[in-house]
Amino acid sequence: MITVEEHDDEMRRPLGLTLLAGLYLFFFILSASTFGHPFPLLGHIYTGFAAKALVLSDSLVCLYLFMGVFKRQLLTWYFLIGYNLFQIVNTIINLSYISTSELEKVVGEKVNQEALIINNIAAALAIMLLTQYIYRHRDLFTNRQKYLF
Numbered sequence: 001m002i003t004v005e006e007h008d009d010e011m012r013r014p015l016g017l018t019l020l021a022g023l024y025l026f027f028f029i030l031s032a033s034t035f036g037h038p039f040p041l042l043g044h045i046y047t048g049f050a051a052k053a054l055v056l057s058d059s060l061v062c063l064y065l066f067m068g069v070f071k072r073q074l075l076t077w078y079f080l081i082g083y084n085l086f087q088i089v090n091t092i093i094n095l096s097y098i099s100t101s102e103l104e105k106v107v108g109e110k111v112n113q114e115a116l117i118i119n120n121i122a123a124a125l126a127i128m129l130l131t132q133y134i135y136r137h138r139d140l141f142t143n144r145q146k147y148l149f
Contacts, residue, residue, distance in 0.1 A: 014137075014140055016137060017069060017137075020130075021070045023130075024069055027062040032059040036051075036052060038106045039055055042093050043098060044097075045103070064079070067148050068080075071143050073141060073143045073148060074141045074143060076141065080134050088128060091121075091124045095120055095121075100113045103116075
């Protein structure tokens with residue numbers, strides 16, 4: 001016979017998944033807050049309608065990832081790894097192909113190239129570490145349903 005305390009421990013969400021869900025909720029809010037601003041993607045800086053569409057799609061992806069992590073969906077585990085790897089590749093390509101002068105035109109002020117490189121590499125390393133954590137904790141994603149709802 002299972003006592004109430006044992007049953008609660010089985011159903012309790014691991015702290016790592018709670019923090020991961022919170023992180024992707026933060027990414028959703030951060031992405032949605034950039035609506036209407038230029039959007040760098042794969043070596044190009046998009047503005048106008050294209051940038052709005054890209055921000056909307058990125059926001060929806062982050063919202064899906066938040067809900068998938070919250071519901072422990074196994075499909076989300078694969079999607080998280082793919083999305084994070086895409087973000088790392090996107091960062092490297094943007095650093096390689098977007099010049100500082102092009103970025104200064106879009107931003108409208110001087111950009112410190114060394115700080116830009118250091119910040120982007122630090123963000124890519126953080127995403128790599130996050131991806132490593134996600135990869136190692138596949139067993140926490142126990143929901144095998146195809147759809148979130």
